[in-house]
Amino acid sequence: MQMTGSDALAQEEEDTVGLPSAVFAGGCFWCTEAYFERLKGVKAVISGYSGGKEKNPTYKQVSSGLSDHAEAVQVYYNPSQITYQELLEVFFATHDPTTLNRQGPDVGKQYRSIVFYKTPEEKKQAEEYIRQLEEAGTYKNKIVTHVQPFKKFWMAEEYHQDYYRRNPQDPYVVSVAMPKVRKFEDNYRDKLKPEYVK
Numbered sequence: 204m205q206m207t208g209s210d211a212l213a214q215e216e217e218d219t220v221g222l223p224s225a226v227f228a229g230g231c232f233w234c235t236e237a238y239f240e241r242l243k244g245v246k247a248v249i250s251g252y253s254g255g256k257e258k259n260p261t262y263k264q265v266s267s268g269l270s271d272h273a274e275a276v277q278v279y280y281n282p283s284q285i286t287y288q289e290l291l292e293v294f295f296a297t298h299d300p301t302t303l304n305r306q307g308p309d310v311g312k313q314y315r316s317i318v319f320y321k322t323p324e325e326k327k328q329a330e331e332y333i334r335q336l337e338e339a340g341t342y343k344n345k346i347v348t349h350v351q352p353f354k355k356f357w358m359a360e361e362y363h364q365d366y367y368r369r370n371p372q373d374p375y376v377v378s379v380a381m382p383k384v385r386k387f388e389d390n391y392r393d394k395l396k397p398e399y400v401k
Contacts, residue, residue, distance in 0.1 A: 219247050219279040225290050226253055226319040226353050228273035229298035230306025234380045235276045237367035238297045238387050241399045244284025249277045250366070251358045254317055254349075260357055268311045275317070277356050287325060289394070291332050294318070297387055300333075301344035308379060319353035326350060 229235050232250040240248040252260045255271030264270045278290060298306055300316045320326040329350045337346060367384065370376055388399055 222246055222279045223282060223287075224277050224279045225287060225325075226275055226277050226321075226356055227290075227294045228254060228275040228315060228317040228319070229294060229300075230274070230314045230316075231309050231375075231380075232274040232276050232359065232363065233366040233376065234383055235274075235297070236365070237380060237384045238293060239276060239278045239290070240365075241384075241388065241395050242280075242285060242290075242293065242391070243394055243396050244281045245278055246281060247279040249279075249356075249358055250363045251275055251277060251356050253319055253353070253356045254315075254351070258357075262360055262363065265313050268313055271312070272357070273313050273315050273317055274359075275319070275356065277358075285394075288328060288332070291318070291329060293391070293394075295332070295336060295348075296390075297383070299342075300336075300346045300348040301342045303347045316348040318348060318350045320350060321353045326352075 227235065236248045236250050239245050252265050252270070252272035253275040254273045255265075257264065257270045257272060260270045260272050265272045265274060280287075280290065298316060302316075304310065304312045304315050306314045306316075318325075318329040320329055333346050333348060333350070336342065366373075367376055367380055371381075388395060388401065392400060
């Protein structure tokens with residue numbers, strides 16, 4: 204029997220009960236979701252909106268910059284298989300944290316780089332890791348990622364969930380997302396779920 208999108212999401216919610224989640228914004232959520240869902244220990248990745256005041260934001264509002272929200276992902280993970288630190292490392296390695304309100308062709312505050320922390324420990328880890336990256340000279344320019352308290356995550360419309368997998372012919376997926384995801388798979392082979400190891 205074929206599961207509908209809402210059935211699949213209900214199943215995903217059931218599978219994530221009791222698991223911690225991390226919330227990141229790093230540009231278009233189609234790419235960000237695709238990276239994280241390939242990692243061993245990640246149980247589910249939900250695309251959505253966070254960081255703004257508006258309730259029940261829509262993609263139309265967020266993508267046109269008419270809200271304060273950023274495109275974000277909520278990553279449910281099993282800490283015995285992957286740590287918050289490893290998620291942070293993948294987050295910083297898979298987008299440019301030095302471009303303000305921009306990721307490649309995507310421009311606007313909805314594409315800003317944010318680590319949303321849920322505990323003082325997560326805040327400390329994120330700030331410490333940024334400091335390490337700066338000291339190591341990992342990037343040519345200064346990191347502009349916001350580290351801010353998590354308030355609320357609004358799930359995006361159903362058609363955005365698992366967008367990369369469900370829309371392989373989409374021009375944005377083909378030209379922008381696919382090369383980045385393939386590069387990620389090459390660089391993170393040891394951390395990938397078996398089905399993504401080529």
